[in-house]
Amino acid sequence: MAEHASIKGASQDLAATYNKSSSWRDYLTLTKPNVVLLLLLTALVGMALATPTWVAWQVLVPALVGIGLMSASAAAVNHLVDRHIDARMARTLRRPLPSGALSPKRVLTFAAVIGVLGFVVLAVWVNMLTAWLTLASLVGYAFIYTMYLKRATPQNIVIGGLAGAAPPLLGWTAVTNEIHPFAILLVMIVFTWTPPHFWALAVHRAKDYAKAEIPMLPVTHGIEFTKTCILLYTILLGVVCLLPYLVGMSGVIYLIGSTVLSLWFLVYAWKLKFAPQQHTAFSMFKFSIWHLMILFVLLLVDHYLVLPPMSSF
Numbered sequence: 464m465a466e467h468a469s470i471k472g473a474s475q476d477l478a479a480t481y482n483k484s485s486s487w488r489d490y491l492t493l494t495k496p497n498v499v500l501l502l503l504l505t506a507l508v509g510m511a512l513a514t515p516t517w518v519a520w521q522v523l524v525p526a527l528v529g530i531g532l533m534s535a536s537a538a539a540v541n542h543l544v545d546r547h548i549d550a551r552m553a554r555t556l557r558r559p560l561p562s563g564a565l566s567p568k569r570v571l572t573f574a575a576v577i578g579v580l581g582f583v584v585l586a587v588w589v590n591m592l593t594a595w596l597t598l599a600s601l602v603g604y605a606f607i608y609t610m611y612l613k614r615a616t617p618q619n620i621v622i623g624g625l626a627g628a629a630p631p632l633l634g635w636t637a638v639t640n641e642i643h644p645f646a647i648l649l650v651m652i653v654f655t656w657t658p659p660h661f662w663a664l665a666v667h668r669a670k671d672y673a674k675a676e677i678p679m680l681p682v683t684h685g686i687e688f689t690k691t692c693i694l695l696y697t698i699l700l701g702v703v704c705l706l707p708y709l710v711g712m713s714g715v716i717y718l719i720g721s722t723v724l725s726l727w728f729l730v731y732a733w734k735l736k737f738a739p740q741q742h743t744a745f746s747m748f749k750f751s752i753w754h755l756m757i758l759f760v761l762l763l764v765d766h767y768l769v770l771p772p773m774s775s776f
């Protein structure tokens with residue numbers, strides 16, 4: 464009841480003037496810092512795997528700065544475009560725009576400045592291929608996903624997930640200036656991981672999405688169907704995670720570690736479908752973040768501690 468009243472209040476705040484005091488923390492919130500940090504880890508792994516030697520800091524630093532700034536810009540545009548629906552969901556109600564801490568004009572300026580800065584950094588100190596691919600990812604997330612897909616189809620996050628999955632490729636092209644099939648394989652991992660990552664949260668927050676009239680899968684097709692899709696994507700992810708070893712990109716450390724992670728994720732998906740408890744969906748969502756983080760750390764460790772493939776033991 465109290466929550467309902469505060470949601471209503473926030474919607475009204477949004478229409479009123481933006482007169483609350485703002486701080487650097489509000490700008491940081493706009494950038495979705497935790498998401499960007501994980502995106503940067505995947506980009507770093509893309510860079511590392513692109514070369515058998517150490518990545519030169521002259522490429523590593525500007526690539527991370529450029530990709531980070533453009534991802535942060537995309538996240539800020541997402542806050543701007545979604546400000547009205549964010550005001551209607553309990554999870555997003557206190558964000559800088561719906562709470563009135565920042566005005567849309569300030570957010571637009573902030574997003575434009577860091578976005579252009581990121582592009583310039585990539586164009587000048589990295590290469591044009593990476594700059595254009597990162598711009599395409601920004602447009603894919605901030606405009607195609609946020610403005611259109613999110614409101615149009617329950618497949619929104621499957622299609623929109625491509626933008627969030629791009630950073631390993633961006634890291635790879637930053638080092639080599641070319642698109643390699645191994646980089647696409649890393650993209651496929653994040654792409655297949657996204658549906659279980661997001662739909663687990665969407666199951667947990669289904670009522671919120673229904674209230675904001677966002678056609679997320681649990682809203683349009685129901686909780687049970689979504690849980691089945693989560694299970695199927697988790698199985699598919701397990702198969703995709705085997706590919707780096709099968710194509711010779713990664714070794715035994717990766718194989719063992721990723722198999723444990725895949726089975727662990729599968730246990731969550733199975734439990735969610737067949738023996739759910741109150742917090743299973745949210746626990747699976749939280750685990751999904753650890754899953755991707757550890758998986759990419761494993762790729763990195765495996766790359767630098769090269770072992771011969773299992774067949775030669």
Ligand code: HEM
Pocket residue numbers: 497498501502505554619620621623624625627628653657660661664752755
């Ligand atoms: C279309 C694709 C994706 C969708 C729809 C999605 C959706 C979400 C949502 C709704 C949250 C909760 C945010 C919050 O409560 O503040 C979240 C959290 C998170 N996501 Fe995703 N996500 C996607 C892709 C990704 C990707 C590609 C990554 C990183 C590689 C990622 C990393 C994270 C992290 C680290 C969090 C936790 C954020 C925090 O605790 O502040 N997500 N995601």
Ligand SMILES: CC(C)=CCC/C(C)=C/CC/C(C)=C/COP(=O)(O)OP(=O)(O)O
Pocket residue numbers: 495498499502530533534535537538541545555597598600601604609613626627629630
């Ligand atoms: C340049 C580049 C690599 C761009 C990609 C940037 C990026 C921040 C991708 C993350 C995807 C994400 C957090 C989606 C959630 O949006 P949502 O609107 O569904 O979630 P919300 O309700 O929490 O805002």
